Amino acid sequence: QKxxxxxxxxxxxxxxxxxxxxxxxxxxxxxxFMWYRQYSRKGPELLMYTYSSxxxxxxxxxxxxxxxxxxxxLFIRDSQPSDSATYLCAMSHSGTYKYIFGTGTRLKVLA
Amino acid sequence: xxxxTQSPKYLFRKEGQNVxxxxxxxxxxxxxxxxxxxxxxxxxxxxxxxxxxxxxxGDIAEGYSVSREKKESFPLTVTSAQKxxxxxxxxxxxxxxxxxxxxxxxxxxxSVL
Numbered sequence: 740q741k742x743x744x745x746x747x748x749x750x751x752x753x754x755x756x757x758x759x760x761x762x763x764x765x766x767x768x769x770x771x772f773m774w775y776r777q778y779s780r781k782g783p784e785l786l787m788y789t790y791s792s793x794x795x796x797x798x799x800x801x802x803x804x805x806x807x808x809x810x811x812x813l814f815i816r817d818s819q820p821s822d823s824a825t826y827l828c829a830m831s832h833s834g835t836y837k838y839i840f841g842t843g844t845r846l847k848v849l850a
Numbered sequence: 851x852x853x854x855t856q857s858p859k860y861l862f863r864k865e866g867q868n869v870x871x872x873x874x875x876x877x878x879x880x881x882x883x884x885x886x887x888x889x890x891x892x893x894x895x896x897x898x899x900x901x902x903x904x905x906x907x908g909d910i911a912e913g914y915s916v917s918r919e920k921k922e923s924f925p926l927t928v929t930s931a932q933k934x935x936x937x938x939x940x941x942x943x944x945x946x947x948x949x950x951x952x953x954x955x956x957x958x959x960x961s962v963l
Contacts, residue, residue, distance in 0.1 A: 771950035782954035842892040
């Protein structure tokens with residue numbers, strides 16, 4: 740079993756839809772949770788990071804962490820064609836400099 | 851402009867050749883990383899360095915080497931021992947104590963001729 744599981748998609752939604760992206764993980768020691776957006780053949784861009792449990796909101800993006808279920812989510816409201824990209828989750832635990840990445844979910848927002 | 855600069859953008863390797871990928875950052879970050887990205891496999895850690903003159907192997911270090919002689923530079927050499935080097939290589943960096951804030955360069959696509 741992989742430490743981090745992420746549905747590869749592709750996920751196609753109409754413009755303006757609410758998008759839900761998810762990752763599950765197996766290591767209960769993870770405390771730092773990140774979401775990255777990656778356009779084709781570009782470096783990943785850090786969208787959100789969360790420490791421990793709870794929600795964090797930034798503009799149209801909301802990140803949720805449920806440590807009891809070992810499940811994290813990224814919600815995108817009012818999705819735009821420019822949101823079309825691959826979204827990667829990543830996590831690590833305190834005291835280590837190592838990050839574990841999901842395989843990424845490809846999102847396509849249709850105009 | 852602060853950031854992480856990777857060069858070249860595209861690189862081609864001949865059989866038996868060593869090639870070096872450059873990564874420079876002017877963010878004053880302490881830790882630097884090299885990841886390899888293959889389609890459908892996510893990012894895999896090759897090497898990382900927390901401080902100058904020190905580095906640790908990641909999950910797929912075989913066939914690669916690094917050096918960290920300066921804080922701002924972390925070059926990756928893909929040696930001839932790496933039999934399947936075609937991939938997208940990403941350099942990243944982080945400020946000590948800022949776990950969760952890992953930033954990436956724009957990547958280098960390495961292909962075998």
